[in-house]
Amino acid sequence: LAEAVQMRRSRRAPDRFAAPGIRRGGSRPYDVVIAGAGFAGSIMAERLAEGSNKRVLVVDKRPHVAGNAYDLHDKAGVLIHQYGPHIFHTNSEQVVDYLSRFTAWRPYEHRVLAKVGEKLLPMPINRTTLNGLYNLNLQSDEDAAAFLAAQAEPVEDIRTSRDVVVNAVGRHLYETFFQGYTRKQWGLDPSELDKSVTSRVPTRTSLDDRYFTDTFQAMPKEGFTRMFERMLDHPNIDLALGTDFHDLKAGDLAPLTIYTGPIDAFFGHRFGPLPYRSLQFRHETLDQRRFQEVAVVNYPAQEVPFTRVTEYKYLTGQVHDRTSITYEYPSAVGDPYYPIPRPENAALFKRYEALALQRDDVIFLGRLGTYRYYNMDQVVGQALATYRRLAERMAARTAA
Ligand code: FAD
Ligand code: UDP
Known part of the structure; x- marks a missing residue:
């Protein structure tokens, strides 16, 4: 599907899609280049394209949109989350209202x-x-x-x-x-x-066995990926998947960059690498309708090498003769999934943040760009607030 989006874009606007790396007649082909098609990058793209009529290029080095929230139908046809279970929950009406433009919801309370x-x-x-x-x-x-x-x-x-x-x-x-x-x-x-x-996990004296108590708990009815596809489907947005931002000359493409990858990578790790924790996922499809009693079973024992097992049909409500599950094995190597909250890492992040603050041509955003252990709704809130500030700045500049 992601490829189809890309092909559709290249058919519709071949001149602009072919533009990466090529400077056209001195004027830059885009207003903004965005690195990362996860929540942070996609929301900024949609807002700038629709809310401010800007021409936006979104690049992601992965072959799909949706960042870590990416879901897909596996070989058996079961909807799974490629990068581990993503359960949407929030107390923010603003966040729900915004995302509801791109998806209907299926109520789901996580256990x-x-x-x-x-x-x-x-x-x-x-x-x-x-x-x-x-x-x-x-x-x-x-x-x-x-x-x-x-x-x-x-x-x-x-x-x-x-x-x-x-x-x-x-x-x-x-x-x-x-x-x-x-x-x-x-x-x-x-x-x-x-x-x-x-502290993310509370202790209760009641019988409430829900993992979250947020006022809004639901999953995008047709999955996260479909929601992102709708968000990015805009005539002002071009999408280049399988494209590493660091291979582009961003300054030739647009006057402004929004970067949602790891902030230390943007600055060439000049103060040393910021630690991120990774995971290896083992996805399996089983010839049975159900595997476990609830969506997620945690394995706190240290002798067991994985932390948790997820059975997706609980999250999605999908009816299927088979069932797909994922084991999560924590790992020091692999994609950066989690910033690691501890004082020395916060101090190192501050040094990178100081570099970022000196740049008025780049905005850093998202879980990796701002080194914050954020849930999806927090990233949505961060992106919407960042857009509002940026739109004000752009309006002030136009007026001046
Ligand atoms: P990402 O989704 O990481 O997107 C960043 C994108 O940037 C990626 O697609 C990456 O490929 C791209 N990128 C990076 N560098 C480059 C480059 N150089 N060039 C081009 N592209 C680049 N949140 C919840 O609310 N509920 C949950 O249940 C939940 N479960 C989670 C489970 C796991 C295992 C993990 C890892 C996270 C979970 N989260 C959950 C958090 C959620 O994934 C994040 O809050 C959200 O996806 C962050 O969005 P983002 O846009 O900041 O980053
Ligand atoms: N945690 C734990 N045991 C559990 C669940 C969580 O020790 O059964 C701790 C662990 O350190 C974990 C943190 O609480 O990383 C946050 O848990 P959460 O479920 O929010 O993690 P995430 O879904 O973000 O991986």
Whole structure:
């Protein structure tokens, strides 16, 4: 499909599509070049094209749009997420309103179980988790709160991902659900990571077993890729897939660049590489309708090499005789998926950010461009706010 989009563009506007790297008569063929066709890049492209009538070239080195949210039908015809499970959730009405221009939605509330020994227990930890793990009969929120208060080991200065969990639920629950998973996922002990990482997962005293409590939880009805295709389908947008931004002479193509790849790569890693965590995905299709009880099962035990297994039919609602699943194996090498939140990395990012701030011809955006552990909706919010500021700047310049 992505190829078809590209072909359609090249048929429609062969002059401009052929333009990358070629300066035409001294005037530049585009107003903006955008590196990356994920949420950050695609939203900026759509807004600039539709909202400000700018001519935009979007390049992505991958052969498809949608960035890490890319989904596709596998050989068996099951809709899967190539780069691991992406579940959309947000509290922002603005974000929902914007994305709803390009997709309808299928309501979906995410549920996760953690495999502990032979038991499958709700994650985040809730009352059912406590009753199941310890063979208890906690009847109320108050019972569970009292139990957790007795387990908790107060930490005075909560800084790390270990502190925040031990402080809330004590060492045993920390070791059971967080320590091994985090060591695998990040290649670091939780005590070496900012508290923001494990703080993403709350602790509950209720029976609520949803992974997220956001006001809006739903999946794009026809998938993420289809949503991106609609977003980028605009006469002012040209798309060059399989194209590395660093192979272009961006300054010859447009006066402004929006860069959503890793910020350290943009500056030739001049202060050394910013650490990112990667994953290897093992996708499988099984000759059975169902594989597991919920969409995602987490494996916190350190002896198990993968962190979680996702069964996509729960996310998509697809009906199919077979089912497709993905195992995630954390890895130091591979595509950069996660910025690693810890003080020394934040300090290194600041040095790159200082370089970025000196440039008025480039805007850095997105999870890799701003080195932030953002969910999809946060990247949408960041891109919409960045566009608004940019549009004001452009309007002021036109008026002057
Ligand atoms: P990306 O999607 O990474 O897009 C950046 C694009 O830039 C990529 O396509 C890349 O190929 C391209 N690029 C980079 N360098 C170059 C270059 N030199 N030239 C050309 N192109 C380049 N968020 C949620 O809200 N819910 C979830 O359940 C969820 N699950 C996730 C699971 C996993 C395994 C991962 C890794 C992330 C998950 N996220 C989730 C986060 C979500 O993926 C991101 O918030 C979002 O995709 C970030 O969008 P982006 O545009 O910033 O970056
Ligand atoms: N985490 C954990 N055990 C779990 C789930 C999460 O230790 O069962 C920790 C782990 O460090 C993980 C972080 O909490 O990286 C954030 O979890 P989340 O599910 O938000 O991770 P993501 O979906 O972004 O990979």
